[in-house]
Amino acid sequence: MAETFQNLLLGFSVALQPSILVYAFVGCLIGTLVGMMPGLGPLAGISLLLPATFGLNPIIAIVLLAGVYYGAMYGGSTTSILMSIPGEAASVMTCVDGYAMTQKGRAGPALAIAAIGSFIAGTLGVVGLMLLAPTLAEFALRFGPPEYTALLLMGLFILAYMSGGSMLKTLAMAAFGLMLGMIGIDVMSGYTRFSFGVVELSDGVGIVPVAVGLFGVGEILLAAGGAEAPKVQQPKLRDLIPSREEFRLSAGPIARGSLLGFLIGIIPGSAHIISSFVSYGIERRISRHPERFGQGAIEGVAGPESANNAAATGAFVPMMALGIPTSPVTAVMIAAIMVHGILPGPMLIQQQPELFWGFVASMYVGNVVLLILNLPMVGLFVNLLRIPYGYLYPCILCFCILGTYSVSNSVVDVWILLAMGGIGYVLRKFRYDLAPVALGLVLAPMIELSLRQSLAMSAGDYGIFLQRPIATTMLALGVVLLLLALKPLVFKGKDWRESVGLEKQ
């Protein structure tokens, strides 16, 4: 513990440097604005900002991008509460009671509780990250190729189990993403696969064009031609203070949401989205007055908002400790670190203590910045929502093209962006979850390499996965979850998705 605090002091000595403070502030500000804009979620925001971080030092780059991430998580709640428009998917549940509170003239307390809940959950999440990541990294030093293969497969099985939508569709999308990851030169044999004669495809398909295409362009294609900007309430600072009763009612949901969100955040998939749904479901279930939910219950704002912010922090645990992204956002952030020649993984915390602990400390700072930034300035931020969507989406599209092109100055990437936009649009129409595509794309090279190395180690014997205890345990856990996910398909039972308001199968 003493060592942890010593490391944290090192982190604060890095994070409190004026330049890092400025970038943490800028990241939170951009993130808040990005989160508020429908069609620009945290992933698109981070992807678009990625090229701008190439010239920065790695600590500043990751602090900036992390600021955008949790800034966007908060920003999304503002539009949900004031306009019933989720700026990003994790804020969907906040719309239900948040907007009902707005209609009753209680928008201010809803915004304040969302901000306070996000702050507490974010801070507790960082404590969890600080305590868990180094331990996990130390444990992961024992991992060889079979353990990594088992871990990655377990991640995909958990993704299928925890997915908010259809399990079959999630698995299909993960396979589609893994297939996209097969494009390019095979590192073990030198074969160029599925490049169709396009030289740029030899390097593979990048995460940025795929992610921005699926989540940014796809969303715009779905929403383009929609209604003009609705009227927005502009709460004043004095209206923000919640009553004592509202504070009392929110305390439990914030605590439960923080814990639940952090644990779900570590698991692969759209954790921040799932955590908010699960938190809402739990709060409604344990409430003495579940009939208040949907009518403006403050617990319905406090729980999901805390959960999605804690999940955003939890997602950094496997990213930092294992080098494995559990969400498209962390995949892009890994790409941002790798540009600087740093490989996230078990050795990162030992080899780059300034980066890891500086990042952890910057998250404490970022949470304070968000609280200071968001509460007093919410009236100012909502002006952005008055811009008609007809003006907004062309500019967002131009940003998407600009951001994608500038990653590697390649027009081919822009074509991939547009293709993915079209595919994302069609897949969304058919109600497919897109996060597994981006996740599969990033995990594909890791899975392929570790699987082939494992088989080479065992002379083609798949039994190697059953001879090593860690690999066996992880695979067994994954298979159990997969079977549990299959159960409602076969026996027509009720699965966990239904109980929290998500769709089945």
Next chain:
Amino acid sequence: MIRDSTDTEQKRGGLRTDQFSGLMLLALALYVGWQNRVYPVGTLAEPGPGYLPLLLAIFLGTMGLLIALWGARTTPLAAMKWTEATRAVVILIACGAATLALERIGYRLTVIALLIFFLGVLERKRPLPVALVALGFGFASYYVIGDLLRVPLPRSPWGF
């Protein structure tokens, strides 16, 4: 799986949304499997470059088939609403044209032309705001991203 269709829609015959999407995934899997035939699959001891793509094609095909089989009670394909599809296609074509133009006429001119098309033609906004937004965005974004953040962006043959 989605079971949100109304009774009238449920009674309508024809292909269902999940049946259609499942079959499309199956077709994609077959195509990948066919393309994969040129890469050596290798042996279990030494898997070749075609090994994992083949496994994935089989897996995706199976998932597609299961989605199609379990999709009998989803919304009929004919009942799906594509109200925004025309606009979406126009947007994609415009972006495609901009991509072709990007390295030929430079970032600023491309973005200005694209915004004029979106705002003036597609959204039918008044000329003055269209011009202000297009010129403002084109030059301001170039200044911030290209000049301040030093990200190299394509210039026109005329030097701007």
